[in-house]
Amino acid sequence: MTMTLQQRKKHENFSEWFEQVTLHTMVYDYRFPVKGCGVWPGYGFKLRKLVLDIMRNLLDESGHEECLFPTLIPKSLLEKESEHVRSFEGEVFWITKGGFTELGEKLALRPTSETVIMPMMKLWIKDYKDLPIKLYQVVSVFRYETKATHPMIRVREVTTFKEGHSAHATYEDAEKHVWNMVELYKKFFDELCIPYLISRRPDWDKFAGAVYSIAFDTLMPDGRALQVGTVHHLGQNFSKAFDVKYLRADGSHEYVWTTSYGISERVIAALIAIHGDDHGLVLPPKVAPIQVVIVPIPYKGKELEVYEEAQRAYNELKLAGFRATMDDRRDVTPGSKFYEWELKGVPIRIEVGPRDVERGVITLVRRDNLAREEVPRNELVASIRRLAENITIALKENAWNYMKSRILRAHSLEDASSFIRTKKGIVEMTWCGHSECGLALEENLEAKILGAAMETIKVEGKCINCSKEAMKILRVAKTY
Amino acid sequence: MTMTLQQRKKHENFSEWFEQVTLHTMVYDYRFPVKGCGVWPGYGFKLRKLVLDIMRNLLDESGHEECLFPTLIPKSLLEKESEHVRSFEGEVFWITKGGFTELGEKLALRPTSETVIMPMMKLWIKDYKDLPIKLYQVVSVFRYETKATHPMIRVREVTTFKEGHSAHATYEDAEKHVWNMVELYKKFFDELCIPYLISRRPDWDKFAGAVYSIAFDTLMPDGRALQVGTVHHLGQNFSKAFDVKYLRADGSHEYVWTTSYGISERVIAALIAIHGDDHGLVLPPKVAPIQVVIVPIPYKGKELEVYEEAQRAYNELKLAGFRATMDDRRDVTPGSKFYEWELKGVPIRIEVGPRDVERGVITLVRRDNLAREEVPRNELVASIRRLAENITIALKENAWNYMKSRILRAHSLEDASSFIRTKKGIVEMTWCGHSECGLALEENLEAKILGAAMETIKVEGKCINCSKEAMKILRVAKTY
Numbered sequence: 001m002t003m004t005l006q007q008r009k010k011h012e013n014f015s016e017w018f019e020q021v022t023l024h025t026m027v028y029d030y031r032f033p034v035k036g037c038g039v040w041p042g043y044g045f046k047l048r049k050l051v052l053d054i055m056r057n058l059l060d061e062s063g064h065e066e067c068l069f070p071t072l073i074p075k076s077l078l079e080k081e082s083e084h085v086r087s088f089e090g091e092v093f094w095i096t097k098g099g100f101t102e103l104g105e106k107l108a109l110r111p112t113s114e115t116v117i118m119p120m121m122k123l124w125i126k127d128y129k130d131l132p133i134k135l136y137q138v139v140s141v142f143r144y145e146t147k148a149t150h151p152m153i154r155v156r157e158v159t160t161f162k163e164g165h166s167a168h169a170t171y172e173d174a175e176k177h178v179w180n181m182v183e184l185y186k187k188f189f190d191e192l193c194i195p196y197l198i199s200r201r202p203d204w205d206k207f208a209g210a211v212y213s214i215a216f217d218t219l220m221p222d223g224r225a226l227q228v229g230t231v232h233h234l235g236q237n238f239s240k241a242f243d244v245k246y247l248r249a250d251g252s253h254e255y256v257w258t259t260s261y262g263i264s265e266r267v268i269a270a271l272i273a274i275h276g277d278d279h280g281l282v283l284p285p286k287v288a289p290i291q292v293v294i295v296p297i298p299y300k301g302k303e304l305e306v307y308e309e310a311q312r313a314y315n316e317l318k319l320a321g322f323r324a325t326m327d328d329r330r331d332v333t334p335g336s337k338f339y340e341w342e343l344k345g346v347p348i349r350i351e352v353g354p355r356d357v358e359r360g361v362i363t364l365v366r367r368d369n370l371a372r373e374e375v376p377r378n379e380l381v382a383s384i385r386r387l388a389e390n391i392t393i394a395l396k397e398n399a400w401n402y403m404k405s406r407i408l409r410a411h412s413l414e415d416a417s418s419f420i421r422t423k424k425g426i427v428e429m430t431w432c433g434h435s436e437c438g439l440a441l442e443e444n445l446e447a448k449i450l451g452a453a454m455e456t457i458k459v460e461g462k463c464i465n466c467s468k469e470a471m472k473i474l475r476v477a478k479t480y
Numbered sequence: 481m482t483m484t485l486q487q488r489k490k491h492e493n494f495s496e497w498f499e500q501v502t503l504h505t506m507v508y509d510y511r512f513p514v515k516g517c518g519v520w521p522g523y524g525f526k527l528r529k530l531v532l533d534i535m536r537n538l539l540d541e542s543g544h545e546e547c548l549f550p551t552l553i554p555k556s557l558l559e560k561e562s563e564h565v566r567s568f569e570g571e572v573f574w575i576t577k578g579g580f581t582e583l584g585e586k587l588a589l590r591p592t593s594e595t596v597i598m599p600m601m602k603l604w605i606k607d608y609k610d611l612p613i614k615l616y617q618v619v620s621v622f623r624y625e626t627k628a629t630h631p632m633i634r635v636r637e638v639t640t641f642k643e644g645h646s647a648h649a650t651y652e653d654a655e656k657h658v659w660n661m662v663e664l665y666k667k668f669f670d671e672l673c674i675p676y677l678i679s680r681r682p683d684w685d686k687f688a689g690a691v692y693s694i695a696f697d698t699l700m701p702d703g704r705a706l707q708v709g710t711v712h713h714l715g716q717n718f719s720k721a722f723d724v725k726y727l728r729a730d731g732s733h734e735y736v737w738t739t740s741y742g743i744s745e746r747v748i749a750a751l752i753a754i755h756g757d758d759h760g761l762v763l764p765p766k767v768a769p770i771q772v773v774i775v776p777i778p779y780k781g782k783e784l785e786v787y788e789e790a791q792r793a794y795n796e797l798k799l800a801g802f803r804a805t806m807d808d809r810r811d812v813t814p815g816s817k818f819y820e821w822e823l824k825g826v827p828i829r830i831e832v833g834p835r836d837v838e839r840g841v842i843t844l845v846r847r848d849n850l851a852r853e854e855v856p857r858n859e860l861v862a863s864i865r866r867l868a869e870n871i872t873i874a875l876k877e878n879a880w881n882y883m884k885s886r887i888l889r890a891h892s893l894e895d896a897s898s899f900i901r902t903k904k905g906i907v908e909m910t911w912c913g914h915s916e917c918g919l920a921l922e923e924n925l926e927a928k929i930l931g932a933a934m935e936t937i938k939v940e941g942k943c944i945n946c947s948k949e950a951m952k953i954l955r956v957a958k959t960y
Contacts (some may be wrong), residue, residue: 029600031603032549032596032599032600033557033599034550034552034553034587037550037551037552038550039549039550039600040547040548040549041545041547041604042546042547042615045545045546045548049546065522065525066522066525066526067520067521067522067525068520068525068528068639069512069519069520070512070518070637070639071517071620071622071637072517072636072637074513074514089579089580090579091578092578093552093575093587094575094576094577095573095574095575095576095589096574096576096577097574097576097586098573098574098624099571099572099624100569100570106577107514107573109575109589116512119513120511120519124521140620142551142552144578146579156552157552159548
């Protein structure tokens with residue numbers, strides 16, 4: 001592809017930056033002729049796979065089984081849990097025809113899979129020994145979004161929906177699992193160097209059919225909070241609707257308690273948005289499809305030494321297990337290569353020139369801060385390993401520091417309102433915990449309540465709205 | 481799950497055997513309440529993944545990139561290639577509503593992705609340096625089948641559609657790629673020990689929009705041929721319909737030449753059907769989710785030695801990279817364990833009893849022929865490796881021999897007709913190559929033409945229908 005970036009100022013025009021950078025790096029192509037549907041070309045697919053691999057490993061290690069459930073949901077099934085359908089029916093794609101035939105019963109494209117998985121759980125669960133069940137799938141889900149769509153962030157086909165589902169013998173077991181999954185998601189986001197806030201969504205904004213919902217939000221460069229993960233305690237709402245019972249040791253029957261938890265390609269959007277800069281992508285080494293690129297810089301008469309040394313370096317890195325690429329194209333200048341690999345976010349670039357060969361050193365350039373350093377040639381692998389670790393640490397620190405700098409503990413509604421409008425960030429306020437105060441704040445600030453902070457934060461003072469004693473820290477922000 | 485097999489005679493009632501065995505091993509659960517839609521529980525998902533891994537490796541090594549394209553196709557895109565839509569429009573699921581809104585343009589659920597990928601190729605291909613493009617995706621495709629559905633074999637949601645797509649600068653390049661892909665599929669089926677016949681589909685049965693279609697068929701236990709893979713030369717039919725051109729070195733513009741090729745979960749159906757027996761699944765070691773199961777057989781007073789030895793064997797096998805499982809459940813008898821693991825098709829069982837420990841030996845039982853052997857304890861890993869190879873060879877030989885025994889070179893229409901009716905197999909006949917004779921044979925034999933043999937087979941004699949000189953070997957069988 002021979003295209004040039006139109007717009008690369010991340011902080012000036014984030015939407016444009018995001019669409020251009022993902023397109024020109026072949027991470028995501030949003031030009032498909034159906035609104036809200038994007039394509040993952042090769043480079044993006046590899047990035048997506050590496051991100052999902054981290055999630056799969058975490059889930060597999062914690063006793064989950066990966067499964068695959070059907071896409072089509074008969075209307076009658078979707079309607080079984082009444083709150084659930086009320087929330088989703090306005091945004092479900094409906095199949096009404098098969099070939100030339102009107103279908104007897106409409107089929108929904110799954111917007112999420114609780115109503116698909118419960119009928120199977122009913123068949124699979126007999127007694128307490130079958131519990132807990134922990135499973136997940138990675139699939140497309142479909143939502144007829146009526147709001148403005150954004151590539152990866154608000155799409156009609158969510159192509160990377162990792163949904164986990166569990167069933168337990170008691171409320172407490174399910175609750176324990178909810179918190180285990182919150183911990184698991186923390187590990188996941190930590191691996192990706194994505195900072196997050198964990199909030200309990202207000203009751204009017206919890207998942208449809210949930211007892212409560214815990215959400216992970218991060219902050220995007222345009223100052224809007226982005227929900228990147230959720231964990232729901234579903235109580236017995238779905239098990240009662242789908243009649244999923246188990247036999248207890250004492251011979252009685254009880255409905256199971258279920259949970260569900262999901263992430264989507266929004267995680268990849270956050271990864272790109274948070275770490276990227278005006279040169280393009282900046283990928284954490286762990287998920288970079290190419291971790292190291294080697295660029296030989298030949299001088300006349302010294303070509304052979306340079307190419308041979310570059311090849312040796314490449315071989316060493318491959319042997320050590322790095323995802324390395326050799327860029328020995330003869331018809332492209334080193335400068336153009338640097339531009340290209342920086343755009344693609346390759347964490348480390350190795351330059352091999354004739355002077356380096358003579359002196360027994362090798363030049364490394366970090367993508368995150370573009371700093372150069374020389375290391376002894378015979379310490380190449382160890383140096384790359386160290387540098388990759390340092391990059392990871394720096395990306396994480398910078399991302400957390402940036403997010404924290406955009407969070408204000410507001411002591412008045414005026415401060416809160418002005419911060420949201422001008423500083424583009426998240427406001428935290430003391431809150432009595434009552435819905436009325438929450439809803440009043442939401443209206444007043446023209447922003448959205450993320451919910452009550454679940455991190456350990458000392459709560460002191462009065463509710464910012466009603467002046468009664470504060471019980472919680474409430475978070476409010478503009479959102480997607 | 482506590483269920484018992486109702487029917488396990490593979491050759492007496494194949495359909496029932498297949499559904500019961502896949503259900504009771506948790507490979508595939510076909511009880512989902514939408515016709516033609518099945519669920520892959522954990523064990524089946526793992527099997528499916530191991531099968532797909534072989535395919536992914538082959539494709540990645542041959543320069544393909546895995547991608548992901550959208551599921552929804554606007555009616556106008558699906559209609560661009562006229563033959564294509566004529567063939568598919570009778571079996572497409574149509575989305576007509578989003579939420580409460582009638583859609584302006586109907587959306588099809590992809591039945592295959594040529595019409596999704598071509599608009600993107602148009603954006604990605606500029607000049608000859610961009611060619612060839614080789615990509616694939618593994619996705620669900622949807623077909624409103626009006627024929628009887630069968631689990632995995634004829635479903636409405638094909639959950640495991642691996643579709644490859646390529647674009648080339650010349651007809652010959654595309655043709656060469658077709659044959660490379662035929663070779664690649666041969667390797668794939670060889671790895672799975674699945675025997676196959678390669679036939680060029682007759683013109684009236686080629687893929688809609690193809691110049692020609694090469695198909696892989698195998699033989700199922702009920703005597704029906706099953707198409708398990710296809711490779712299509714699409715010529716410029718799609719590139720002209722979608723206006724996908726490239727700039728040649730001489731400055732002129734030319735439409736690209738495309739191909740497509742696919743396999744589906746039918747491959748897994750064939751794997752199960754062909755190798756399985758009246759005890760259940762028989763899985764080739766390469767794709768068995770569990771390759772070795774260790775069953776300690778403790779005797780009173782000797783428990784400790786036995787469990788310790790079993791644990792040591794398990795550790796050695798894990799270290800050597802085998803997918804091993806230790807079955808040390810105390811409340812289940814060895815006999816029940818044998819039954820269960822045989823049903824699940826685990827290729828090798830290790831039994832560890834007190835006498836074995838004393839004598840420094842270990843007992844291995846092969847799943848394919850249930851033969852037992854003792855091997856020296858200190859040769860465990862090498863013995864398992866050898867046995868796994870022998871099992872693979874035996875499965876492949878037996879499967880090929882069985883298929884060959886069910887193929888008749890018929891010299892008269894009576895022989896052909898009687899063989900298809902009574903022996904349940906595939907008939908090969910000399911053929912002049914003309915459509916009229918093919919169609920006449922199809923009608924006469926009440927069976928389906930698979931096409932002309934593409935293997936090197938000597939053709940001598942007269943067309944079985946018209947007595948003109950034979951040019952080809954024609955294959956006919958009952959099919960799914």
